[in-house]
Amino acid sequence: MSNLTSNFGTLDWAIVAFYLLGTVIIGLYANRYIQNLSDYIVAGRSLRSYLAIATMVGSELGLVTVMYSAQKGFTGGFAAFHIGLIGAGLLAAFMSTHDSYLLCWASVLTHDVVAPATGETMSTRARLTLSRVFIGLIGVFLLIWGLLYDLGQDLWDYLLVTGAIYFTGAFALLFLGLYWKRASTAGAYLALIAGLTSVLGLVPVKKALGLEGLSGAHIGLGTTALALILMGVGSLLFPDKQTPTPKQEA
Numbered sequence: 001m002s003n004l005t006s007n008f009g010t011l012d013w014a015i016v017a018f019y020l021l022g023t024v025i026i027g028l029y030a031n032r033y034i035q036n037l038s039d040y041i042v043a044g045r046s047l048r049s050y051l052a053i054a055t056m057v058g059s060e061l062g063l064v065t066v067m068y069s070a071q072k073g074f075t076g077g078f079a080a081f082h083i084g085l086i087g088a089g090l091l092a093a094f095m096s097t098h099d100s101y102l103l104c105w106a107s108v109l110t111h112d113v114v115a116p117a118t119g120e121t122m123s124t125r126a127r128l129t130l131s132r133v134f135i136g137l138i139g140v141f142l143l144i145w146g147l148l149y150d151l152g153q154d155l156w157d158y159l160l161v162t163g164a165i166y167f168t169g170a171f172a173l174l175f176l177g178l179y180w181k182r183a184s185t186a187g188a189y190l191a192l193i194a195g196l197t198s199v200l201g202l203v204p205v206k207k208a209l210g211l212e213g214l215s216g217a218h219i220g221l222g223t224t225a226l227a228l229i230l231m232g233v234g235s236l237l238f239p240d241k242q243t244p245t246p247k248q249e250a
Contacts, residue, residue, distance in 0.1 A: 169195030
């Protein structure tokens with residue numbers, strides 16, 4: 001239970017509780033405007049250009065800018081005073097970033113995992129409900145992971161490693177899938193699985209496996225190469241079955 005200790009005081013926990021409560025209240029209030037899946041995911045496609053651009057900028061700059069600059073100010077002595085000048089805007093961007101991440105992954109799980117597994121028979125209302133459940137579960141997981149996991153490295157390096165878990169496999173999948181006619185589904189699965197080896201770049205994992213001599217760059221390049229190799233080998237060994245065209249059947 002020692003891993004559950006925190007430096008948070010009463011005021012810190014009150015701020016967290018206020019933020020979560022406010023998010024729930026806003027969500028319940030906005031629920032009256034949601035009639036279908038388009039309303040839930042893309043606001044009914046009703047955003048004008050300036051508001052859509054502001055939302056995208058806020059989502060991209062919020063989390064990394066605030067957290068990384070704050071860490072550098074603490075460890076390197078740089079005050080990062082410019083963060084304070086636009087603190088209110090970055091706080092809103094921070095919230096927008098989390099909203100986007102939660103909505104994105106919940107939608108992926110609902111539409112790309114659960115829906116195909118059920119034969120695309122889920123109604124719009126069922127998909128909305130399931131997406132909300134996934135958002136809650138992902139939020140709980142992030143809270144527990146944040147309390148239990150010892151970072152052990154720069155936040156920016158941690159973000160790079162966790163992003164590489166998907167990016168390295170997806171790079172091989174997209175590159176060979178677009179430019180190699182013999183790329184197959186089995187090879188794509190193997191490439192994505194190979195991306196999991198990026199976790200070796202996390203400091204606690206490297207210490208546990210005795211890999212301190214390997215840098216994050218070496219592990220990232222090695223994972224990318226492994227994904228490309230497995231994509232090629234898997235496609236050659238397990239090619240997709242060719243579906244005859246109407247001309248071939250004739």
